[in-house]
Amino acid sequence: MKNQMFAVALALTLGAGYTLSAFAQAKPDALVKMRQSAMTLQGKYFGPLGLMNAGKLPYNADVVARNAGFLDSLSQMPWDGFTEDTKGEKSRALPEIYSNPAGFKTAQDNFRGAVTKLVGAAKSGEGPAKAAIVEVLNNCNGCHKQFRSQ
Numbered sequence: 001m002k003n004q005m006f007a008v009a010l011a012l013t014l015g016a017g018y019t020l021s022a023f024a025q026a027k028p029d030a031l032v033k034m035r036q037s038a039m040t041l042q043g044k045y046f047g048p049l050g051l052m053n054a055g056k057l058p059y060n061a062d063v064v065a066r067n068a069g070f071l072d073s074l075s076q077m078p079w080d081g082f083t084e085d086t087k088g089e090k091s092r093a094l095p096e097i098y099s100n101p102a103g104f105k106t107a108q109d110n111f112r113g114a115v116t117k118l119v120g121a122a123k124s125g126e127g128p129a130k131a132a133i134v135e136v137l138n139n140c141n142g143c144h145k146q147f148r149s150q
């Protein structure tokens with residue numbers, strides 16, 4: 001409690017700018033945890049869409065639209081957690097992420113493009129939405145195959 005109060009007082013004294021830059025310098029193990037958490041949430045919100053596409057859940061346009069919106073934000077979050085200083089941490093990130101940064105960036109951009117398409121297609125009915133779901137899925141799997149250990 002005392003420590004917490006001290007932390008709050010410190011943050012207030014030093015101002016928001018300092019607090020933000022302190023967050024930007026998160027420790028490597030924390031960065032790994034955060035990037036994995038963003039991935040886990042992508043799994044949570046993409047999962048039902050994959051099941052709908054496979055016919056294992058009834059198609060629900062409202063859920064597709066809501067989850068596509070969540071994915072639009074989540075799909076931007078993991079990437080700044082893949083910093084060089086996390087290389088020594090326990091994780092499934094393959095060394096190719098750091099030896100082929102341009103390839104990793106392309107995989108992110110293609111994935112982001114597929115998610116943007118899904119956001120639009122979610123309003124266009126079941127056929128287009130399912131096609132966009134498949135495209136997102138292919139991007140998840142493609143990147144995992146190249147950049148994540150199995």
Ligand code: HEC
Nearest residue numbers: 036039040042043046091092093107108111140143147148
């Ligand atoms: C551009 C590459 C890339 C894309 C696209 C991508 N992932 Fe990942 N994902 C990774 C990497 C790399 C890891 C390993 C991270 C680690 O262990 O630090 C990972 C890990 C995960 C994990 C495990 C998290 C954990 O706690 O260990 C899940 C779940 C996951 N991804 C789901 C998804 C889903 C669902 C999508 C698509 C909607 C997706 N990912 C798209 C690269 C990607």
